[in-house]
Amino acid sequence: LAKTTQPISMDSYEGQEVNITCSHNNIATNDYITWYQQFPSQGPRFIIQGYKTKVTNEVASLFIPADRKSSTLSLPRVSLSDTAVYYCLVGGPLGGGYNKLIFGAGTRLAVHP
Amino acid sequence: SQTIHQWPATLVQPVGSPLSLECTVEGTSNPNLYWYRQAAGRGLQLLFYSIGIDQISSEVPQNLSASRPQDRQFILSSKKLLLSDSGFYLCAWSSGENTEAFFGQGTRLTVV
Numbered sequence: 208l209a210k211t212t213q214p215i216s217m218d219s220y221e222g223q224e225v226n227i228t229c230s231h232n233n234i235a236t237n238d239y240i241t242w243y244q245q246f247p248s249q250g251p252r253f254i255i256q257g258y259k260t261k262v263t264n265e266v267a268s269l270f271i272p273a274d275r276k277s278s279t280l281s282l283p284r285v286s287l288s289d290t291a292v293y294y295c296l297v298g299g300p301l302g303g304g305y306n307k308l309i310f311g312a313g314t315r316l317a318v319h320p
Numbered sequence: 321s322q323t324i325h326q327w328p329a330t331l332v333q334p335v336g337s338p339l340s341l342e343c344t345v346e347g348t349s350n351p352n353l354y355w356y357r358q359a360a361g362r363g364l365q366l367l368f369y370s371i372g373i374d375q376i377s378s379e380v381p382q383n384l385s386a387s388r389p390q391d392r393q394f395i396l397s398s399k400k401l402l403l404s405d406s407g408f409y410l411c412a413w414s415s416g417e418n419t420e421a422f423f424g425q426g427t428r429l430t431v432v
Contacts, residue, residue: 241419250410250423251364294363298419306352306371307379308414308421310364 229295238299322347326424339398343411351413
C-alpha cells in the first residue's frame, strides 16, 4: 500500500479556493487516489476518486500529475461548513489495496470568516 | 440503496467490563467490512477488516476481537476493557472493487 503524506493543517477564508496536496511517491500502477472529508463526531465521507489527470464533481476537483506521485484536492470557494479533516487514500487491486483501507493522519482545514 | 447501521451511539463502560459493538449493512451482499478507532484529535486507526464470513484480519494487537457471524454483520468485542480503549469507533463497508468506503455514525466509547 502506498504511504501518503499530507500537511497537518491549513487555514483559509470564506470564498477562497483551497488546494490540499498529498504525496504518494510509491504509488503502484493500478492504485487509485481517493479523498475523504470528516466532520467532528462523524465518519469520513467520500469526496472524489481519480487515477490520472483531472477529475471534477459537484464538490471538488482532483488534479493528478503525469507521474502520479502526488495529487491535489481543490475546493472552490470554501465556506465555514468546509471546516473538516481531509484524508488522502491510495489503494489498488494488488496487494489487498482495495481490501485494507488505511487512512493517513489527514489535513485539518479551518475556514475563517 | 445501501445503508450501514452502527450502535450504540455512545457508551460508558467501567474498566474490566466486556464490550460488544454491532454493525450491520443493508442493500448489498458480500461487502468488505471494517472497524476503525479514532482517538480524540487523531486519525483513523484500522483495527479489523473482513472480506467475507470467517475472513477477518487484525491490524493492531490489542485486547479487542472482531467477528462476522453473517455476511452483513460485523461485531467488535472485548472481554475486559482498558482505559486506553476509549475512543470513537467507526464501522465501514466497501464493495472491495475500489477505495470508496461508507461509514456508520460511530460509537463514542468512554472507559471509566
